[in-house]
Amino acid sequence: MDVESDVKRTKGTGARFAYETLRDEILSLALAPGQLLDETTFAERFGMSRSPVREAFIRLAGEGMVVTLANRSTIVAPIDVQSFPKYVEALDIAQRMNTRLAADLRTDADLVRIAEAQKVFVEAARRGNHLEMSEANKRFHMTIAEAGRNPYLAGFYERLLDQGRRMLHLHFDYLERTHDGHLLTDDHVAMLEAIRARDVERADALAHAHTRQFRDNFIRFMQENYAQAMPLAGPAKPL
Structure with missing residues (x-):
């Protein structure tokens, strides 16, 4: 019985490792949008059977990070630039509503958690690790959403933040290249202070x-660097 448990645990650990590794590489753009993902190749790379890799693909597909084509091959999901204006529209509404609620309903304990999340983001930015920065950025904004005490709005907001993490990596790249990397940190500090002051x-x-x-920065970055090179969803149109 113990042996069976160990086998199940090992299998679960393998699937989790494959999922987390692939997810990080997709989010950081180490696996490019549109790139073909082969089960056998990753199974060999990870030193495991194809089953946990297949499980990882299924989980990633459920999160919209990979796409299974009609011929059953799997690719990294393209970045859908054509729907970007609608995405930003939804993100703006969710971000504003959650931040408003936080300013109105926050507690002192919430302020401590938001400040700590901002500190983690600053440390990640200082190291220049974009994957850590995007995770810390999400944690900062979700800590604000949690202070707003509306789980429905917070859940919607979290899905949008997850969907935008690859675009955020490009955003960080733009800020880094144009030496404007301080702007996000300044924004976060100002938002925290407004919430602290209950200034809705x-x-x-x-x-x-x-x-x-x-x-604005994402659009400029795409125009300058990826409009022709990066696989995008839908027919190509000027940004």
Whole structure:
């Protein structure tokens, strides 16, 4: 019985390792949008059978990170630039509403958690690790959402943040190249202070400006670097 448990645990660990490794490489763009993913290749790379890799693909497909084609091959999901304006529209609404609620309903304990999340982001930014930065950025914003005490809005917001993490990596790349990497940190600090002051309207305005900055920098980055080179969903159109 113990042997069977060990086998099951080992199998689960293998699938989790494959999932976490592939997820990190997709989010960091080490696996490019549109890249073909072969079960056998990754099984050999990870030193495991194809089953846990297949499980990882299924889980990633459920999160919209990979796509299974009609011929049953699997690719990294393209970045859908054509739907980007609609995405940003939804992100803006969710970000503003959650930040407004946090400013209205936050507790002192919430402020401590938000400040700690911001500290983690600053440390990740100092190291220049984009994967750590995108995870810390999500944690910062989700800590704000949790302070807003609306699990429905927070859940919607979290899905949007997850969907945008690859685009955020490009955003970080743009800020780093143009030497404007301090802007996100400054935005976060201002949002925290507005929430601390219970200034609902300022928190709303800052959240809106934060989304707008992400939108504008991402579009500029794509125009300069990837409009022709990166696989995008749908027919090509100018940004």
